[in-house]
Amino acid sequence: MAAPLNLLDFDRQALSAWCGQLGEKPFRATQLFRWMHQRGAGDFGQMSDLAKPLREKLTGRAQVCALPALGEQASSDGTVKWLFDVGGGNAVESVFIPEDDRGTLCVSSQAGCAVGCRFCATGHQGFARNLTTGEILAQLWFAEHTLRRRFNSQERMISNVVLMGMGEPLHNYGALLPALRVRLDDHGYGRSRRRLTVSTSGVVPMIDRLAADCPVALAVSLHAPGDALRDQLVPLNRKYPLAELLAACARYLDAAPRDFITFEYCLLGGVNDAPEQAQTLVRLMQTYRAEGLRAKFNLIGFNPFPASGLVRAAPERVRAFAAILSDAGIVTTVRKTRGDDIAAACGQLAGDVQDRTRARERMARRRAAAAVAFHRKQPAAAAPA
Numbered sequence: 439m440a441a442p443l444n445l446l447d448f449d450r451q452a453l454s455a456w457c458g459q460l461g462e463k464p465f466r467a468t469q470l471f472r473w474m475h476q477r478g479a480g481d482f483g484q485m486s487d488l489a490k491p492l493r494e495k496l497t498g499r500a501q502v503c504a505l506p507a508l509g510e511q512a513s514s515d516g517t518v519k520w521l522f523d524v525g526g527g528n529a530v531e532s533v534f535i536p537e538d539d540r541g542t543l544c545v546s547s548q549a550g551c552a553v554g555c556r557f558c559a560t561g562h563q564g565f566a567r568n569l570t571t572g573e574i575l576a577q578l579w580f581a582e583h584t585l586r587r588r589f590n591s592q593e594r595m596i597s598n599v600v601l602m603g604m605g606e607p608l609h610n611y612g613a614l615l616p617a618l619r620v621r622l623d624d625h626g627y628g629r630s631r632r633r634l635t636v637s638t639s640g641v642v643p644m645i646d647r648l649a650a651d652c653p654v655a656l657a658v659s660l661h662a663p664g665d666a667l668r669d670q671l672v673p674l675n676r677k678y679p680l681a682e683l684l685a686a687c688a689r690y691l692d693a694a695p696r697d698f699i700t701f702e703y704c705l706l707g708g709v710n711d712a713p714e715q716a717q718t719l720v721r722l723m724q725t726y727r728a729e730g731l732r733a734k735f736n737l738i739g740f741n742p743f744p745a746s747g748l749v750r751a752a753p754e755r756v757r758a759f760a761a762i763l764s765d766a767g768i769v770t771t772v773r774k775t776r777g778d779d780i781a782a783a784c785g786q787l788a789g790d791v792q793d794r795t796r797a798r799e800r801m802a803r804r805r806a807a808a809a810v811a812f813h814r815k816q817p818a819a820a821a822p823a
């Protein structure tokens with residue numbers, strides 16, 4: 439007998455089609471969908487208004503497959519980080535960030551990441567694999583219903599979702615799209631497009647696809663005011679340089695639920711935090727403003743990790759950088775670091791990826807080539823006396 443299907447892999451339309459194959463009407467799929475996502479039910483026996491014959495058909499054919507939580511850490515500021523086992527020695531992380539007026543869940547889309555941004559702990563791990571739709575949604579499903587039980591609440595706990603955890607979501611578009619639809623579906627989580635953000639390092643063709651298929655709020659990891667530096671910090675820039683990326687951002691706004699794109703800029707001491715670089719950034723934004731691009735900047739403090747060789751920008755440099763953008767009329771916030779004490783802050787999510795594949799191998803090859811070149815340049819060592 440075939441392995442049971444994971445019903446978290448389906449958006450409502452796909453669930454309806456699958457239930458149709460079992461001879462069930464679309465409203466039965468909607469009932470099932472609501473039990474799973476609105477009430478957190480994972481056991482068909484709990485779904486009391488589903489007809490008994492349907493529950494019997496589901497048993498053995500399907501399951502609601504949660505991700506096993508390997509661990510939970512709570513920060514002194516209320517941030518909670520979960521580590522989930524996704525099999526094959528890989529794990530991914532999700533982070534809940536409570537604030538006075540919202541609760542945000544940061545969700546992972548891949549185990550590891552192939553983009554390899556220099557300042558990002560996930561990027562340093564290399565890429566293992568894409569998550570399935572069910573694995574992306576299982577993070578939300580677990581967090582929402584765990585928090586409701588914990589706080590004995592009938593209210594929805596997670597108001598905002600950001601695809602800003604491990605991975606480049608637009609490199610996993612096929613799995614991402616149904617997950618976004620479930621979040622927006624009134625019979626699922628029923629949240630607005632404005633409260634759902636996809637963050638990308640700049641996969642230009644997929645930004646256009648997202649605009650056409652499911653426009654939600656968009657955040658772009660920028661981190662540099664010009665191509666030369668961005669090529670080094672965000673290697674994807676070599677494929678999709680700033681001119682293409684910013685033009686795609688301007689086009690996206692025609693469909694977006696917000697009238698601006700959020701640009702993330704991680705301030706790295708002595709690398710991208712100089713006042714002249716802020717001024718270059720202002721000029722860049724002014725150029726694209728003429729093409730319809732409206733921008734908001736989030737300046738992020740770097741969270742150092744040993745392999746990066748980078749340091750956090752000094753507070754006075756951060757203030758000066760922010761002031762230059764603000765004085766030029768660009769809405770700019772300096773993001774508060776949350777969950778620092780549990781390594782849950784931006785760029786710190788690392789999970790545990792056993793299958794450290796291409797990026798890791800590439801880095802090892804580069805290190806080996808650099809070492810060979812270095813030794814060739816050295817004068818021959820003097821023979822020992």
Ligand code: SF4
Pocket residue numbers: 551552553554555558559560561562603604605606638639659
């Ligand atoms: S910042 Fe995002 S895109 Fe870049 S390596 Fe990290 S997870 Fe990947």
